[in-house]
Amino acid sequence: MLENKNPERTSLEKLGEFGLIKHLTKNFATHHKSTIKGVGDDAAVLDFKDKKAVISTDLLIEGVHFDLSYMPLKHLGYKSVIVNLSDIYAMNAIATQITVSLAVSNRFPLEALEEFYEGVALACKIYNVDLVGGDTTSSTTGMLISVTAIGEAKEADIVYRTSAQPNDLLVVSGDLGGAYLGLQVLEREKEVFKVDPNNQPDLSLYSYLVERQLKPEARKDIVELLEKLNVHPTSMIDISDGLSSEILHLCEQSNVGCNLYEDKIPLDPTVISTCEEFKMDSTMVALSGGEDYELLFTIDQKEFPKIKGNPNLTVMGHMTDKNEGAHLISRNSSKIPITAQGWNSLT
Amino acid sequence: MLENKNPERTSLEKLGEFGLIKHLTKNFATHHKSTIKGVGDDAAVLDFKDKKAVISTDLLIEGVHFDLSYMPLKHLGYKSVIVNLSDIYAMNAIATQITVSLAVSNRFPLEALEEFYEGVALACKIYNVDLVGGDTTSSTTGMLISVTAIGEAKEADIVYRTSAQPNDLLVVSGDLGGAYLGLQVLEREKEVFKVDPNNQPDLSLYSYLVERQLKPEARKDIVELLEKLNVHPTSMIDISDGLSSEILHLCEQSNVGCNLYEDKIPLDPTVISTCEEFKMDSTMVALSGGEDYELLFTIDQKEFPKIKGNPNLTVMGHMTDKNEGAHLISRNSSKIPITAQGWNSLT
Structure with a gap:
């Protein structure tokens, strides 16, 4: 329906896992001072100095959380980031980094993943967050996405769910x-x-x-x-x-x-x-x-x-x-x- | 083969998502000073003070990374944590927290997830890490696991992949x-x-x-x-x-x-x-x-x-x-x- 039927299709096997991660993340620069090391090592390294780190994670599963027959992949990439950033803002914190992991079956060509990452990149740009890691793997069926969002806040600014008072x-x-x-x-x-x-x-x-x-x-x-x-x-x-x-x-x-x-x-x-x-x-x-x-x-x-x-x-x-x-x-x-x-x- | 055929089976629908998370994580206490808030809010809150935070994430997919016909669920829970902690140690850092997200189809009863979380708990105990978050959702087929591991290190101690020298x-x-x-x-x-x-x-x-x-x-x-x-x-x-x-x-x-x-x-x-x-x-x-x-x-x-x-x-x-x-x-x-x-x- 709204799906972009891209005529060019590059098989994922051509790239292999390392080539794929490198390819998909090559245009992601990091901007935050707190990002010391982003994609490219066993782990990302972050520096929150005197602020607290705030971390949240969500899974999105094809057929449960989204339907690709009307969800364009770029929008899906965007939304996958947004739903996680929302949890960080709900702590009254500012989101600074994300990791994005993706499992896809062979029916997805490289161009589909590029579209997905375009959406991720757009969300990173608009909300000023750095992509600092992730994992890419094959799935037996469909697409699934795991995003972890990281933010920072001064301790006194953080708002929990536990402190509402009568009459508030x-x-x-x-x-x-x-x-x-x-x-x-x-x-x-x-x-x-x-x-x-x-x-x-x-x-x-x-x-x-x-x-x-x-x-x-x-x-x-x-x-x-x-x-x-x-x-x-x-x-x-x-x-x-x-x-x-x-x-x-x-x-x-x-x-x-x-x-x-x-x-x-x-x-x-x-x-x-x-x-x-x-x-x-x-x-x-x-x-x-x-x-x-x-x-x-x-x-x-x-x-x-x-x-x-x-x-x-x-x-x-x-x-x-x-x-x-x-x-x-x-x-x-x-x-x-x-x-x-x-x-x-x-x- | 090695699978534990538990005769008691509680359907996941009985609990619902919030009941499920609460039930599965109720025995996880947190031990690290850096864990200010664990499971139970929109995000976990962590305090690394003058240390750097190190973050890594991995996906494990049934049929790709594990086969439940010979992988007992408790071992799977344990291994899911271990493979992520390994990335933190590879930075010469000490792992301090993890988040564990799980998607399962209806064929898994509650008792299966309890077994999985027993393995997670054992790894948390042995490696001294706090479970601070995660997500639980349904999948259309099979089981998939996403773990994010968080660690800490002094900046001077962190070891990257980029600094080997000839003759080392x-x-x-x-x-x-x-x-x-x-x-x-x-x-x-x-x-x-x-x-x-x-x-x-x-x-x-x-x-x-x-x-x-x-x-x-x-x-x-x-x-x-x-x-x-x-x-x-x-x-x-x-x-x-x-x-x-x-x-x-x-x-x-x-x-x-x-x-x-x-x-x-x-x-x-x-x-x-x-x-x-x-x-x-x-x-x-x-x-x-x-x-x-x-x-x-x-x-x-x-x-x-x-x-x-x-x-x-x-x-x-x-x-x-x-x-x-x-x-x-x-x-x-x-x-x-x-x-x-x-x-x-x-x-």
Whole structure:
């Protein structure tokens, strides 16, 4: 569908493993002072001086996390980096390095991997991170990607999931539900394509949603904004599995409850109109959709004036005592317990 | 064959992703001062103070890197950690933390993953490393493992691949070829088992070789020994792909040549006798077998007295000017160019 059918195909066997790594990483320069040695030895060497190192890792599996029939490989490379950087920003840290490991079956020609690494390179450039290592190997079926992201922060700046307090405000960046709806649109077009391969889909109405799914961004800008506003969140997490699941993580790990106001959940107009078209409940989509890669955090009420009216941030509720539980306060003021419904509950 | 057929099987769906991670990592305490935050947040937080951080990552794929028909899951967990720690030791650094990510299909019950993590825990205990993160997800087929190992070292202690000099001595720890022959023994028994499933293999003759394959160790002791002997290698690499391939890496990256003496290559007596049985050339097995996880390094000739007679270390040759090339000096004194023949060339 959106796949780039490259007419030139170079078999991976021609290069061998060492030739492949060298070839794919040859245009990656390193920029951070903390990168002492990048790709090319048994390990990378990094220097964090008086800062703390922050490390996170994620696996992405073909057929589970992505579908190459509508995910262009360049976007996949980009997104693989983004989902990991998002975890670093969720610690209120700045990402500095990544390692990218890739296993692919023989059906992938060299040109496909080059496209993937173009996306990796673009993410490295935009987010200013150095590629410092990785592994390339064959797989028996399909493609799988493992990325480890490394960041740095002063100890006092790091924000954990464990320190939200009752009465803290619950804040989210951006808007929610778009990535999940983007996936629904792409899945629908894939079914249409199966029936009529000549059908050219018009996705212009859904471009925001499709972009949220295929080319998400991580909220480095929010970490920088919080520093500029001199706001120090009391807890923070990124929204990868859906709002409800992440709220429950904050509540459980901080030992607090939460009241989330349905009418405060930020939704893009396209999310609302597409939910109507798909006959889905937009609140459910925001709560359970996942893959939004927005930052969810809590702040002391005293900090509210600093963020008031900021178009990037929305106060959606407040934390409570643990024994009050975690609830959604619906538009008609009924109190509904929040349950952990991830991605799977809607598919 | 050696697989533990556990009669209790708990389906992974029962636990869900968060329950699974929590369950599998609940017995992992952290011990290093540098581990500020381990499993349980968006990222781990580490503090290397005035030391440098060293980071390496590897993928292991079922059907490519391991065969569960003779690899017990506990050993697989152990080996997955070891192969990564080996890269850290090859920098002359001490491993301090790991992250372990796992993708498995539904055919694996919870008890299988518990066995895998028992092996991870054992490696963490023996090598004194903290498990600080990871990811657990489903795969469409088989099992795949991604480990990132993190270590620390003073800047002056770190040894790269790039600084070997002509006339430096070429030294290796332990002995070579065992892991590859262990694999040959296991593959042969697997074929026998296919024909006669009631046949109980007697592997006692090959126990050293099978252990080198199924439960390899990483040479942390060599890093500690070098420090004790006050020997600072001029270059170092670990032997994962075979001696010839690693020698060529050192030569290329250090811009030198090498003379390797065939009669100096350390071989265990079992390697020699099993090579005779399998009608294989033991030098070829040592050069190309791989998976030995020994350390290959170069030292200035002046340091020779410090390592002379040490049973853990063998001088196998010396580095030369680049234009002399890399050669094996055979037992009959002929000079054979060393070519990069990895694992695949022998299978």
